[in-house]
Amino acid sequence: MIIDVDRLQKQSGIIGTSDGIRQVLEMIAQIAPVDISVLITGESGVGKEVVAKAIHKASKRSNEPLVVVNCGAIPVGIIESELFGHKKGSFTGAGEDRKGYFEEGNKGTIFLDEIGETPLETQVKLLRVLESGEFMRVGEAKTRKTDVRIITATNKDLGDLVKKEQFRQDLYYRLKTVTVDLPALRDRVEDIGALVERFALEFTRSNDILYRGFIPDAIRMMKQYEWPGNVRELKNFVEKILVLEKGERITAEMVKDNLGDGFPPNPMENRALPVVVGQPNDKAEIDLILRQLFLLKQDTEFIQKVLMSGSIPSSSEANSFQILEQGSIGISIPDNSMEISEDGHRLIRDDAIGDMNLSDLEREAITRSLRYFNNNRRKTAKSLGMSERTLYRKIEEYGLEPKIKRRK
Secondary structure (H helix, E strand, O other): OOOOHHHHHHHHOOOOOOHHHHHHHHHHHHHOOOOOOEEEEOOOOOOHHHHHHHHHHOOOOOOOOEEEEEHHHOOHHHHHHHHHEEOOOOOOOOOOOEEOHHHHOOOOEEEEEOHHHOOHHHHHHHHHHHHHOEEOOEOOOOOEEOOOEEEEEEOOOHHHHHHOOOOOHHHHHHHOOEEEEOOOHHHOHHHHHHHHHHHHHHHHHHHOOOOOOEOHHHHHHHOOOOOOOHHHHHHHHHHHHHHHOOOOOEOHHHHHHHHHHHOOOOOOOOOOOOOOOOOOHHHHHHHHHHHHHHHHHHHHHHHHHHHHHOOOOOOHHHHOOOOOOOOOOOOOOOHHHEEEOOOOOEEEOHHHHHHOOHHHHHHHHHHHHHHHOOOOHHHHHHHHOOOHHHHHHHHHHOOOOOOOOOOO
16 A cells, blocks of 8 residues: 555645655655554654544544543543443442443554553553553453554653653553654744644634735744744744734734744844854855845745645735746856865855855855854754755755865
Protein backbone atom coordinates (compact mmCIF):
# COMPACT_ATOMS: atom_id res chain seq x y z
CA MET A 1 0.00 0.00 0.00
CA ILE A 2 1.64 3.20 -1.24
CA ILE A 3 0.44 6.50 0.24
CA ASP A 4 0.85 9.75 -1.68
CA VAL A 5 2.40 12.31 0.68
CA ASP A 6 0.65 15.34 -0.83
CA ARG A 7 -2.73 13.64 -0.62
CA LEU A 8 -1.94 12.56 2.93
CA GLN A 9 -1.22 16.15 3.91
CA LYS A 10 -4.53 17.39 2.50
CA GLN A 11 -6.51 14.67 4.24
CA SER A 12 -4.73 14.99 7.58
CA GLY A 13 -4.80 18.77 7.87
CA ILE A 14 -1.11 18.88 8.77
CA ILE A 15 0.04 22.36 7.76
CA GLY A 16 3.49 23.29 6.51
CA THR A 17 6.04 22.96 3.75
CA SER A 18 9.20 22.98 5.88
CA ASP A 19 11.70 20.15 5.68
CA GLY A 20 10.75 19.07 9.19
CA ILE A 21 7.06 18.68 8.37
CA ARG A 22 7.85 17.01 5.06
CA GLN A 23 9.92 14.40 6.91
CA VAL A 24 7.05 13.81 9.36
CA LEU A 25 4.60 13.30 6.49
CA GLU A 26 6.95 10.90 4.73
CA MET A 27 7.33 8.94 7.97
CA ILE A 28 3.53 8.76 8.41
CA ALA A 29 3.17 7.51 4.84
CA GLN A 30 5.64 4.70 5.58
CA ILE A 31 4.31 3.52 8.94
CA ALA A 32 0.54 4.11 8.66
CA PRO A 33 -0.24 0.97 6.58
CA VAL A 34 1.80 -1.29 8.89
CA ASP A 35 0.29 -2.57 12.16
CA ILE A 36 3.11 -1.45 14.41
CA SER A 37 3.21 0.57 17.63
CA VAL A 38 4.31 4.18 17.25
CA LEU A 39 5.76 6.65 19.77
CA ILE A 40 5.26 10.34 18.94
CA THR A 41 7.63 12.72 20.72
CA GLY A 42 7.86 16.48 20.84
CA GLU A 43 7.27 19.50 23.02
CA SER A 44 3.84 20.39 24.35
CA GLY A 45 1.64 21.94 21.69
CA VAL A 46 3.46 20.70 18.57
CA GLY A 47 0.46 18.67 17.32
CA LYS A 48 1.04 15.09 18.47
CA GLU A 49 -2.68 14.25 18.45
CA VAL A 50 -3.01 15.56 14.88
CA VAL A 51 -0.25 13.18 13.79
CA ALA A 52 -1.84 10.26 15.66
CA LYS A 53 -5.13 10.92 13.87
CA ALA A 54 -3.32 11.11 10.53
CA ILE A 55 -1.68 7.72 11.15
CA HIS A 56 -5.03 6.15 12.03
CA LYS A 57 -6.83 7.72 9.07
CA ALA A 58 -4.21 6.37 6.64
CA SER A 59 -4.14 2.89 8.19
CA LYS A 60 -6.06 -0.30 7.48
CA ARG A 61 -8.08 0.40 10.65
CA SER A 62 -9.39 3.77 9.44
CA ASN A 63 -13.01 2.56 9.42
CA GLU A 64 -12.74 1.44 13.05
CA PRO A 65 -12.76 3.68 16.14
CA LEU A 66 -9.86 5.87 17.26
CA VAL A 67 -9.91 6.17 21.06
CA VAL A 68 -7.97 9.18 22.41
CA VAL A 69 -6.84 8.94 26.03
CA ASN A 70 -4.98 11.62 27.98
CA CYS A 71 -3.15 9.54 30.58
CA GLY A 72 -2.05 12.64 32.48
CA ALA A 73 -5.65 13.73 33.03
CA ILE A 74 -6.83 10.47 34.67
CA PRO A 75 -6.42 10.19 38.47
CA VAL A 76 -4.03 7.45 39.54
CA GLY A 77 -6.72 5.63 41.50
CA ILE A 78 -8.99 4.99 38.51
CA ILE A 79 -6.61 4.85 35.53
CA GLU A 80 -6.68 1.03 35.33
CA SER A 81 -10.47 1.03 35.47
CA GLU A 82 -10.55 3.59 32.66
CA LEU A 83 -8.10 1.66 30.48
CA PHE A 84 -9.18 -1.92 31.11
CA GLY A 85 -12.70 -1.63 32.54
CA HIS A 86 -14.05 -3.04 35.82
CA LYS A 87 -16.45 -5.57 37.23
CA LYS A 88 -19.56 -4.57 39.15
CA GLY A 89 -18.81 -4.18 42.85
CA SER A 90 -15.04 -4.24 42.41
CA PHE A 91 -14.73 -0.91 44.24
CA THR A 92 -16.94 1.75 45.78
CA GLY A 93 -19.00 3.33 43.03
CA ALA A 94 -18.67 0.42 40.59
CA GLY A 95 -22.40 -0.08 40.22
CA GLU A 96 -22.19 -2.04 36.97
CA ASP A 97 -19.80 -3.79 34.64
CA ARG A 98 -17.94 -1.34 32.44
CA LYS A 99 -15.77 -1.67 29.36
CA GLY A 100 -12.43 0.11 29.34
CA TYR A 101 -10.81 2.03 26.49
CA PHE A 102 -9.00 -1.06 25.21
CA GLU A 103 -12.29 -2.89 24.74
CA GLU A 104 -14.00 0.16 23.26
CA GLY A 105 -11.21 0.47 20.73
CA ASN A 106 -11.20 -3.18 19.65
CA LYS A 107 -10.24 -3.54 15.95
CA GLY A 108 -9.30 0.14 15.89
CA THR A 109 -6.55 2.36 17.31
CA ILE A 110 -5.94 3.66 20.83
CA PHE A 111 -3.89 6.83 21.28
CA LEU A 112 -2.32 7.17 24.73
CA ASP A 113 -1.18 10.76 25.12
CA GLU A 114 1.21 11.73 27.94
CA ILE A 115 2.24 8.10 28.34
CA GLY A 116 5.07 9.21 30.64
CA GLU A 117 2.49 10.08 33.31
CA THR A 118 1.23 6.50 33.78
CA PRO A 119 2.01 4.82 37.14
CA LEU A 120 4.57 1.99 37.19
CA GLU A 121 1.89 -0.51 38.25
CA THR A 122 -0.20 0.35 35.19
CA GLN A 123 2.84 0.15 32.91
CA VAL A 124 3.15 -3.58 33.65
CA LYS A 125 -0.38 -4.17 32.34
CA LEU A 126 0.21 -1.94 29.32
CA LEU A 127 3.23 -4.05 28.41
CA ARG A 128 1.10 -7.19 28.54
CA VAL A 129 -1.49 -5.66 26.20
CA LEU A 130 1.23 -4.60 23.80
CA GLU A 131 2.83 -8.03 23.68
CA SER A 132 -0.21 -10.34 23.74
CA GLY A 133 -3.34 -8.21 23.51
CA GLU A 134 -4.46 -9.67 26.85
CA PHE A 135 -5.81 -7.81 29.88
CA MET A 136 -8.16 -8.22 32.82
CA ARG A 137 -10.83 -5.87 34.06
CA VAL A 138 -10.40 -4.51 37.57
CA GLY A 139 -11.91 -6.98 40.06
CA GLU A 140 -12.14 -9.79 37.51
CA ALA A 141 -10.01 -12.92 37.11
CA LYS A 142 -11.06 -13.56 33.51
CA THR A 143 -8.49 -12.80 30.82
CA ARG A 144 -9.85 -10.85 27.88
CA LYS A 145 -8.32 -10.07 24.50
CA THR A 146 -8.33 -7.00 22.35
CA ASP A 147 -7.03 -6.22 18.89
CA VAL A 148 -5.88 -2.62 18.84
CA ARG A 149 -3.06 -0.63 17.36
CA ILE A 150 -1.34 1.42 20.05
CA ILE A 151 0.02 4.90 19.38
CA THR A 152 1.60 6.74 22.29
CA ALA A 153 2.91 10.27 22.74
CA THR A 154 4.98 12.18 25.27
CA ASN A 155 6.67 15.53 25.74
CA LYS A 156 9.09 13.97 28.22
CA ASP A 157 12.39 12.16 27.71
CA LEU A 158 11.33 8.57 28.41
CA GLY A 159 14.94 7.42 28.29
CA ASP A 160 15.73 9.82 31.14
CA LEU A 161 12.68 8.57 33.08
CA VAL A 162 13.98 5.00 32.65
CA LYS A 163 17.32 6.02 34.21
CA LYS A 164 15.43 7.58 37.12
CA GLU A 165 13.39 4.36 37.45
CA GLN A 166 10.18 6.27 36.80
CA PHE A 167 9.39 4.37 33.60
CA ARG A 168 9.81 0.68 32.81
CA GLN A 169 12.68 -0.06 30.47
CA ASP A 170 10.94 -3.03 28.82
CA LEU A 171 7.86 -0.93 28.07
CA TYR A 172 10.02 1.90 26.76
CA TYR A 173 11.76 -0.36 24.24
CA ARG A 174 8.43 -1.87 23.23
CA LEU A 175 6.82 1.53 22.64
CA LYS A 176 9.67 3.03 20.64
CA THR A 177 9.51 0.46 17.83
CA VAL A 178 8.98 3.45 15.55
CA THR A 179 9.44 7.01 16.81
CA VAL A 180 8.09 10.12 15.11
CA ASP A 181 9.78 13.24 16.48
CA LEU A 182 7.83 16.45 15.82
CA PRO A 183 9.82 19.68 15.42
CA ALA A 184 9.12 22.66 17.64
CA LEU A 185 7.53 25.65 15.91
CA ARG A 186 10.71 27.70 16.36
CA ASP A 187 12.50 25.07 14.23
CA ARG A 188 10.07 25.45 11.33
CA VAL A 189 9.35 29.17 11.30
CA GLU A 190 8.75 29.11 7.54
CA ASP A 191 5.42 27.39 8.29
CA ILE A 192 4.14 30.20 10.52
CA GLY A 193 2.60 32.16 7.63
CA ALA A 194 0.52 29.19 6.44
CA LEU A 195 -0.50 28.28 9.99
CA VAL A 196 -1.61 31.83 10.73
CA GLU A 197 -3.75 31.97 7.58
CA ARG A 198 -5.40 28.62 8.35
CA PHE A 199 -6.18 29.53 11.96
CA ALA A 200 -7.35 33.02 11.01
CA LEU A 201 -9.70 31.82 8.28
CA GLU A 202 -11.21 29.07 10.41
CA PHE A 203 -11.77 31.40 13.36
CA THR A 204 -13.15 34.39 11.43
CA ARG A 205 -15.50 32.27 9.33
CA SER A 206 -16.93 30.42 12.33
CA ASN A 207 -17.37 33.66 14.29
CA ASP A 208 -18.44 35.93 11.40
CA ILE A 209 -15.50 38.32 11.90
CA LEU A 210 -14.18 40.55 9.09
CA TYR A 211 -10.70 39.38 8.15
CA ARG A 212 -8.33 41.63 6.23
CA GLY A 213 -5.17 39.58 6.67
CA PHE A 214 -1.73 39.90 8.27
CA ILE A 215 0.82 42.12 6.55
CA PRO A 216 4.17 40.42 5.77
CA ASP A 217 5.96 42.46 8.46
CA ALA A 218 3.55 41.04 11.05
CA ILE A 219 4.31 37.48 9.95
CA ARG A 220 8.02 38.28 9.96
CA MET A 221 7.84 39.57 13.51
CA MET A 222 5.95 36.48 14.63
CA LYS A 223 8.78 34.37 13.26
CA GLN A 224 11.13 36.04 15.74
CA TYR A 225 9.10 34.94 18.76
CA GLU A 226 10.17 31.68 20.41
CA TRP A 227 6.62 30.25 20.78
CA PRO A 228 7.29 28.06 23.85
CA GLY A 229 3.72 26.74 23.56
CA ASN A 230 4.31 25.93 19.89
CA VAL A 231 1.38 25.59 17.46
CA ARG A 232 -1.19 25.60 20.26
CA GLU A 233 0.11 28.96 21.51
CA LEU A 234 0.19 30.36 17.97
CA LYS A 235 -3.44 29.36 17.37
CA ASN A 236 -4.57 30.97 20.62
CA PHE A 237 -2.61 34.12 19.81
CA VAL A 238 -4.12 34.43 16.32
CA GLU A 239 -7.64 34.11 17.73
CA LYS A 240 -6.90 36.62 20.47
CA ILE A 241 -5.48 39.29 18.17
CA LEU A 242 -8.32 38.89 15.67
CA VAL A 243 -10.83 39.54 18.44
CA LEU A 244 -8.98 42.51 19.92
CA GLU A 245 -8.18 44.07 16.51
CA LYS A 246 -11.48 43.13 14.89
CA GLY A 247 -11.79 44.29 11.29
CA GLU A 248 -8.25 45.64 11.08
CA ARG A 249 -5.40 44.42 8.95
CA ILE A 250 -2.91 43.01 11.44
CA THR A 251 0.37 44.94 11.55
CA ALA A 252 3.75 44.25 13.14
CA GLU A 253 3.00 46.83 15.84
CA MET A 254 -0.21 45.02 16.76
CA VAL A 255 1.66 41.73 16.99
CA LYS A 256 4.31 43.22 19.26
CA ASP A 257 1.73 44.92 21.50
CA ASN A 258 -0.34 41.75 21.89
CA LEU A 259 2.62 39.48 22.53
CA GLY A 260 3.60 41.85 25.34
CA ASP A 261 6.40 41.03 27.75
CA GLY A 262 6.89 37.59 26.23
CA PHE A 263 8.40 39.14 23.11
CA PRO A 264 12.19 39.35 23.02
CA PRO A 265 13.67 42.89 23.10
CA ASN A 266 14.24 44.52 19.71
CA PRO A 267 12.95 41.49 17.78
CA MET A 268 13.61 43.02 14.37
CA GLU A 269 17.21 44.01 14.90
CA ASN A 270 18.67 40.67 13.84
CA ARG A 271 16.38 40.08 10.87
CA ALA A 272 17.91 38.79 7.66
CA LEU A 273 21.40 39.89 6.71
CA PRO A 274 23.38 41.34 9.64
CA VAL A 275 25.20 44.61 9.09
CA VAL A 276 28.77 44.90 10.34
CA VAL A 277 29.37 48.07 12.33
CA GLY A 278 32.49 50.16 11.86
CA GLN A 279 32.67 49.57 8.09
CA PRO A 280 32.73 52.31 5.42
CA ASN A 281 29.39 53.99 4.70
CA ASP A 282 29.14 52.59 1.17
CA LYS A 283 29.69 49.04 2.45
CA ALA A 284 27.05 49.45 5.14
CA GLU A 285 24.61 50.83 2.57
CA ILE A 286 25.21 47.83 0.31
CA ASP A 287 24.47 45.41 3.16
CA LEU A 288 21.31 47.32 4.06
CA ILE A 289 20.13 47.15 0.44
CA LEU A 290 20.85 43.42 0.34
CA ARG A 291 18.92 43.00 3.58
CA GLN A 292 15.85 44.73 2.14
CA LEU A 293 16.05 42.73 -1.08
CA PHE A 294 16.19 39.51 0.88
CA LEU A 295 13.08 40.55 2.84
CA LEU A 296 11.41 41.40 -0.47
CA LYS A 297 12.12 37.86 -1.66
CA GLN A 298 10.52 36.44 1.48
CA ASP A 299 7.46 38.67 1.06
CA THR A 300 7.11 37.71 -2.60
CA GLU A 301 7.29 34.00 -1.83
CA PHE A 302 4.80 34.38 1.04
CA ILE A 303 2.28 36.26 -1.10
CA GLN A 304 2.74 33.79 -3.94
CA LYS A 305 2.12 30.77 -1.69
CA VAL A 306 -0.96 32.33 -0.12
CA LEU A 307 -2.57 33.40 -3.38
CA MET A 308 -1.69 30.20 -5.25
CA SER A 309 -3.20 28.11 -2.44
CA GLY A 310 -6.39 30.13 -2.49
CA SER A 311 -6.40 30.35 1.29
CA ILE A 312 -7.30 34.05 1.36
CA PRO A 313 -10.66 35.24 -0.02
CA SER A 314 -10.48 37.46 -3.07
CA SER A 315 -10.26 41.13 -2.21
CA SER A 316 -9.06 44.33 -3.79
CA GLU A 317 -5.95 44.18 -1.61
CA ALA A 318 -5.15 40.60 -2.54
CA ASN A 319 -5.72 41.23 -6.23
CA SER A 320 -3.44 44.26 -6.16
CA PHE A 321 -0.37 42.07 -5.62
CA GLN A 322 1.52 40.95 -8.69
CA ILE A 323 2.79 37.38 -8.46
CA LEU A 324 6.42 37.19 -9.52
CA GLU A 325 8.08 34.01 -10.66
CA GLN A 326 11.30 33.18 -8.83
CA GLY A 327 14.21 34.57 -10.77
CA SER A 328 12.09 37.10 -12.69
CA ILE A 329 13.73 40.07 -10.99
CA GLY A 330 17.00 41.05 -12.63
CA ILE A 331 19.19 38.89 -14.85
CA SER A 332 21.75 36.14 -14.29
CA ILE A 333 25.04 37.32 -12.83
CA PRO A 334 27.97 37.12 -15.28
CA ASP A 335 31.35 35.88 -14.12
CA ASN A 336 32.86 39.36 -14.31
CA SER A 337 30.45 40.44 -11.57
CA MET A 338 31.93 37.92 -9.14
CA GLU A 339 34.90 38.21 -6.82
CA ILE A 340 36.92 35.65 -4.90
CA SER A 341 37.15 36.37 -1.17
CA GLU A 342 40.33 35.86 0.81
CA ASP A 343 39.01 32.51 2.01
CA GLY A 344 38.42 31.34 -1.56
CA HIS A 345 34.64 31.83 -1.61
CA ARG A 346 32.78 33.23 -4.63
CA LEU A 347 30.89 36.40 -3.72
CA ILE A 348 28.95 38.88 -5.80
CA ARG A 349 30.75 42.20 -6.01
CA ASP A 350 29.00 44.95 -4.08
CA ASP A 351 28.64 47.04 -7.23
CA ALA A 352 26.86 44.12 -8.98
CA ILE A 353 24.13 43.54 -6.39
CA GLY A 354 21.62 45.47 -8.50
CA ASP A 355 21.88 42.75 -11.18
CA MET A 356 20.97 39.89 -8.85
CA ASN A 357 17.95 37.65 -9.43
CA LEU A 358 16.11 36.12 -6.47
CA SER A 359 18.15 32.91 -6.36
CA ASP A 360 21.42 34.85 -6.51
CA LEU A 361 20.10 37.11 -3.76
CA GLU A 362 19.25 34.21 -1.47
CA ARG A 363 22.62 32.55 -2.03
CA GLU A 364 24.46 35.79 -1.33
CA ALA A 365 22.44 36.51 1.82
CA ILE A 366 23.15 33.02 3.18
CA THR A 367 26.86 33.27 2.34
CA ARG A 368 27.31 36.67 3.99
CA SER A 369 25.29 35.67 7.04
CA LEU A 370 27.34 32.51 7.52
CA ARG A 371 30.53 34.52 7.33
CA TYR A 372 29.19 37.13 9.74
CA PHE A 373 28.19 34.49 12.31
CA ASN A 374 31.46 32.60 11.82
CA ASN A 375 29.63 29.58 10.32
CA ASN A 376 27.21 29.27 13.26
CA ARG A 377 24.27 27.58 11.51
CA ARG A 378 21.76 28.17 14.32
CA LYS A 379 22.34 31.94 14.47
CA THR A 380 22.41 32.17 10.68
CA ALA A 381 19.09 30.33 10.31
CA LYS A 382 17.41 32.51 12.93
CA SER A 383 18.69 35.72 11.36
CA LEU A 384 17.36 34.65 7.96
CA GLY A 385 13.99 33.49 9.29
CA MET A 386 14.35 29.83 8.33
CA SER A 387 14.83 26.55 10.18
CA GLU A 388 18.25 24.93 10.52
CA ARG A 389 17.05 22.02 8.34
CA THR A 390 16.13 24.44 5.56
CA LEU A 391 19.47 26.25 5.91
CA TYR A 392 21.37 22.95 5.56
CA ARG A 393 19.31 22.14 2.46
CA LYS A 394 20.02 25.57 0.96
CA ILE A 395 23.75 25.21 1.66
CA GLU A 396 23.74 21.91 -0.23
CA GLU A 397 21.50 23.27 -2.98
CA TYR A 398 23.77 26.24 -3.65
CA GLY A 399 26.97 24.22 -3.26
CA LEU A 400 28.31 26.43 -0.47
CA GLU A 401 31.50 25.38 1.26
CA PRO A 402 31.08 23.70 4.67
CA LYS A 403 33.37 26.29 6.24
CA ILE A 404 32.89 29.97 5.52
CA LYS A 405 35.26 32.20 7.41
CA ARG A 406 34.10 35.48 8.89
CA ARG A 407 35.25 38.54 7.00
CA LYS A 408 37.69 40.58 9.05
